Every structure is written in structure tokens, then in C-alpha cells.
Amino acid sequence: MVRQASLFSQLLQQVPRDEFDQLVRQYGAEKGAKGFTCWTQFVAMLFCHLGHADSLREICHGLACCVGKLVHVGIRRAPKRSSLSYANAHRPATLFEALFWHLAERLRQRDGLGQRKTKFRFKNKLLSLDSTTISLCLSLFPWARFRRAKGGVKVHVLLDHDDYMPSYVLLTEARRHDRVGARLLNLNPGSIVTMDRGYNDYRLFADWTAAGIFFVTRLKDNADYYVVEHRRVPKHSPIRADEVIRLFSPGAEKKCPHDLRRVVVWDEVNQRPIVLLTNHLEFGATTIAAIYRDRWEIELFFKSLKQHLKVRTFVGTSENALRIQIWSALIALLLLKWLHYQSHRSWSFSNLAAMLRLNLFTYRELLQWLKEPFGPPSVPEAGAVQLLLSLPGFGQPQNLYMQKG
Secondary structure (H helix, E strand, O other): OOOOOEHHHHHHOOOOHHHHHHHHHHHOOOOOOOOOOHHHHHHHHHHHHHOOOOOHHHHHHHHHOOOOOHHHHOOOOOOOHHHHHHHHHHOOOHHHHHHHHHHHHHHHHHHOOOOOOOOOOOOOOEEEEEEEEEEEOOOOOHHHEEEOOEEEEEEEEEEEOOOOEEEEEEEEEOOOOHHHHHHOOOOOOOOEEEEOHHHOOHHHHHHHHHOOOEEEEEOOOOOOEEEEEEOOOOOOOOEEEEEEEEEOOHHHHHHOOOOEEEEEEEEOOOOEEEEEEEOOOOOOHHHHHHHHHOOHHHHHHHHHHHHHOOOOOOOOOOHHHHHHHHHHHHHHHHHHHHHHHHOOOOOOHHHHHHHHHHOOOOEOOHHHHHHOOOOOOOOOOHHHHHHHHOOOOOOOHHHHHHHHO
16 A cells, blocks of 8 residues: 655655654753653644744644644644743754754755755855844844844854855844854855955954955945056956955054955946955956855845745744744755755745645655646555445445345
8 A cells, every 4th residue: 555644744754753852862852841742843833834824823723623644744633832832932942953954964965955066167165144134023022122112133144055055043133243143153264255245344354364265245335445456357248347455544454454356346237336345366357246146145045034934923932932933944944945956847936835835734745746746646556445445334335234124
């Protein structure tokens, strides 16, 4: 007999239960637990994101409506709201953080996630650094004060351009400056980091230059510098200037006494120049411009996180519950990226997320569903039909009536 499970169950199979239980023991997440396991909590939070549940009630009632299908996802019954709320408030969010990094490494090694051909010829690791602010209601999240009447948290991300998934994530208060996350990075020599103008830190630039780490960013409008060398600009290209410069102001010159490079690119869409700053003196100006243009991928990452997963509304108000929901959203995004990578169909990411939400408990083979999402479900073998006919009321009803007569 063909044994099938729901798409949700097959997606959860990418998280090995034994490895999950090992992480639970490592972080002592089920210490003092009475029946409500961390796996049930993880399934519920993943359902929150993939099923677009807005509250604890929707999570618990949504799973309760799937009675009979929950055994395939490893739980016996739908959780209660009070149990899920207490677990999110008190169980360590570091469990979900460790699970994200463990799962990301596993998918990269097993399925080659992150080994696609890049659009650049150089072999340097290309990374994008940025942050996004998640606004919160200050009356519900008083611990996350941002402004006088507003709360918020900030998600700092270092995006790996090999698979467009994070290689570093930091959650801080929204009032924390972006440069704080940049100073905590541990980068390998030869890496190229592209970032926006908010990360201008001349002392950090000097440290990276001394360590052999390259950056591409925007130059401040009020930056003082003098030109050391004018370089030839390619004809019929959007490059308007290519110069080797030194910072001129007393504070900047002391913090970063290295040669830097100023590249001016004409933006055809917005009809304005974009002034770039980098410490890479060897790449062509068009390559520097293309590197900064590829920084847009991190903006698309934040769009996917906020638009397709539940990180705008939260099912808990404590800091721990919020961290669990953000890390579980990143796990859900990682699984969706893996699905997108496995698909041979020209799915857009938004269509894939929407179709999966509508078919979460559909009984189809997962990879077959990716190829033919509108195809018919698989026909069970004859053994399954025989099993159905052997059940009371389905087997031989005419014989039962004959015996009564």
C-alpha cells in the first residue's frame, strides 16, 4: 500500500526528529515540561507562518480542524492556547536559533543549496549587510521602546549571495544603530561586503582594509576627500567617474588612512548619479557598480520575510516569544527557499508560498506537487481499496442483511 502524508508533513521531514531532540536536550528546553513537547511547539509555530495564522486561537483551531492528519506531523492533538503561550514565553528562543543554523548547514551540504552559478566571475564570497525594523505597539511591548510613542525591534542580516540566505542574524532593539551589527561580524579575508550608506564607519573601513576584507557602499554627501588618481572611464557605459581618493577631514583621515576608490554611476531609472565608495582597487568600475546593484537581493529577502511570513503581527508580547516567532519565521523561509530550489517549475516565490498555504494538508508527493501543482492526487494501490472494503459498513453489507433475515 502506498503510504502518503500531507505536504506539511513531508516538509517537516527535512527537520530530522532525532537531531531536533538532541538540540532540545542540549538547551534543556523541556525541563519541567508535562506533555507539551518542543516539537509540538515548533509544528504550531511553523503552521503559524505557512498557514498565515494571526493569533494563538487561529493556530490551535487551525490544527484542530486537521484532526486525523496531525499524526503525520508527529503530534497527537492540537495544542491548547495556554500551553503554546506559556511555552513561547518561557522556553529558550536559542533552541529555534540553533535549529535554523543547523538546518541551513544541513540543506547546504545535502542538497547543494547555495552552489548555484553566480553572475560574477570572481571567486570572492559576496555578502550584503543590512537591517530592517519591525514596528511594535509600545503599550503591548513596553520593553521594546523605540521612540516616544512607538516600539520596535531591528533584524540585522548578513546575506550570502550564493543562496541568498543569511549567514549572520542579530536581533536588537530598534534604537540600536546599524553599525553595531557590522562591528560584530567575523569575516574571512577576501570577502566582499556591500551595504548602504547607513554603515559608513571610517574606523570599521580601516579595520576591514587591514584584514583584507573588501566593501562597497555609498559615499556620504558631506564627505571631504582629495583625488589621488583619475582612472580611465569606459566609453558608452553608465560610469561617470573612477577615482582613487584619500579622506581629507581630520577625524576621517586619522580613522582611515588608506587609499579608497570613488566610483560614480549614472542611474538610468531615477535619472541621478550614485556615488560609490570601495577599498577594492583592482576590480573594474562596472564590476563595482554591478556588486552594489546586487545588494538589492537583501531588500527582496526582507520583502519575502515580511510579506509571506508572520513577522508583522505577533502571537506573544514577551521578548522571548517575539524572538521565537522571528526565528521560526526564518526557519519557514529557509524551507520555502529549499522548495523553490528543488522546483523545476518557473515558480515565483510569492506564488509558491501562496500555493503551499492553500495545500498545506493536501495528500500529494511533495516533489511531484512542485512539478504539477494542479495535477490529480495519486491513485492508491489495490491494497488500500481492499483495506477500505474490509472495514465494517464497507465490506459486504448485503450478507449482513441476509444473516439478520
